[in-house]
Amino acid sequence: xxxxxxxxxxxxxxxxxxxxxxxxxxxxxxxxxxxxxxxxxxxxxxxxxxxxxxxxxxxxxxxxxxxxxxxxxxxxxxxxxxxxxxxxxxxxxxxxxxxxxxxxxxxx
Amino acid sequence: xxxxxxxxxxxxxxxxxxxxxxxxxxxxxxxxxxxxxxxxxxxxxxxxxxxxxxxxxxxxxxxxxxxxxxxxxxxxxxxxxxxxxxxxxxxxxxxxxxxxxxxxxxxxxxxxxxxxxxxxxx
Numbered sequence: 356x357x358x359x360x361x362x363x364x365x366x367x368x369x370x371x372x373x374x375x376x377x378x379x380x381x382x383x384x385x386x387x388x389x390x391x392x393x394x395x396x397x398x399x400x401x402x403x404x405x406x407x408x409x410x411x412x413x414x415x416x417x418x419x420x421x422x423x424x425x426x427x428x429x430x431x432x433x434x435x436x437x438x439x440x441x442x443x444x445x446x447x448x449x450x451x452x453x454x455x456x457x458x459x460x461x462x463x
Numbered sequence: 464x465x466x467x468x469x470x471x472x473x474x475x476x477x478x479x480x481x482x483x484x485x486x487x488x489x490x491x492x493x494x495x496x497x498x499x500x501x502x503x504x505x506x507x508x509x510x511x512x513x514x515x516x517x518x519x520x521x522x523x524x525x526x527x528x529x530x531x532x533x534x535x536x537x538x539x540x541x542x543x544x545x546x547x548x549x550x551x552x553x554x555x556x557x558x559x560x561x562x563x564x565x566x567x568x569x570x571x572x573x574x575x576x577x578x579x580x581x582x583x584x585x
Contacts, residue, residue: 386472389571391508398558398578399508404571411573428499443505446562446569452522 357381357445361455367463374430375389376422376458380441383423390419390428393457394439402441403428430460464576465489467559472579479583485542485559485576493537496562498572499544503556509555511515512544513562527553549583555560558581 356382368374368378378388389398401410403419406426426457430437443455471483485497498509507570512533515520521533532545556578563573 359569384484387569391572393508399572400575401563401573404563404573405568408570408571410571440507444508444571446571450522452513454508454510457507 356447356451357384359443359445359453359455361441361443364456365445365459365461367414368430368433369463370435371432373463374433374437374460375427376430376441376460378400378421378426378428378455380424380426380445384445384447387445388421388426389444389446390417390420391442391444392439393442394436399442409450432446433448433460435462466482467561467574467576469557469559469576469579470486471582472557474582474584475549476585477550477583480545480547481549481581483546483557483559483579483581484545485544487542487561490561490574495564497535497542498558498560498562499531499533499542500558500572500575501553502578503557504553508558508575511557514542515575528543547583551583553581555581 356435360379362377388406393399408417418429460461466488470487498513508585512523514533518535530548534543558578559576560572563570
């Protein structure tokens, strides 16, 4: 099983500032890596796939980078509506597909 | 507009069974592999199962093997998850999700339902 480790567990950032979230895979997943945003009471929403490709309708302030085992999600200018938990997911190995433990974004 | 709508959750005693359903609309259901993902209260998502677009292949997370069965009816644009021998640690919101594709490349789970809650308790 590929273990996905996210850091930090909680991130406090002021509005308008940059937020950087990290995700590490226990073995290479190439670029088969997605990021999801989950707001309270809602299901996850796909933000980024292929490690760096924004999904339809995702604001340009969200960007992803990385390949292999180390990945980053960056929010260039944090907005109030970005309050959420962010999860990474590898879909390189489907048995099983695995998610990270999440990073909770707080507005400072 | 594309939608997935789950149903069938509820309160069940340990050892009990339920059948979850997921109704798809607004897209070519039979073109997509479909997943079940669950999320226990206060926890992150956990992948449960996948079924191929034609229903010919299915895979499961280890803790549910032999207890859960995923099926689909492409003529009815529906996905199902039969859950049996339920345990307290199966308590979770169960989501169905579409594995999106761009050409031959998978792109992550691009469409999710609202989820249905299974609570396992005596």
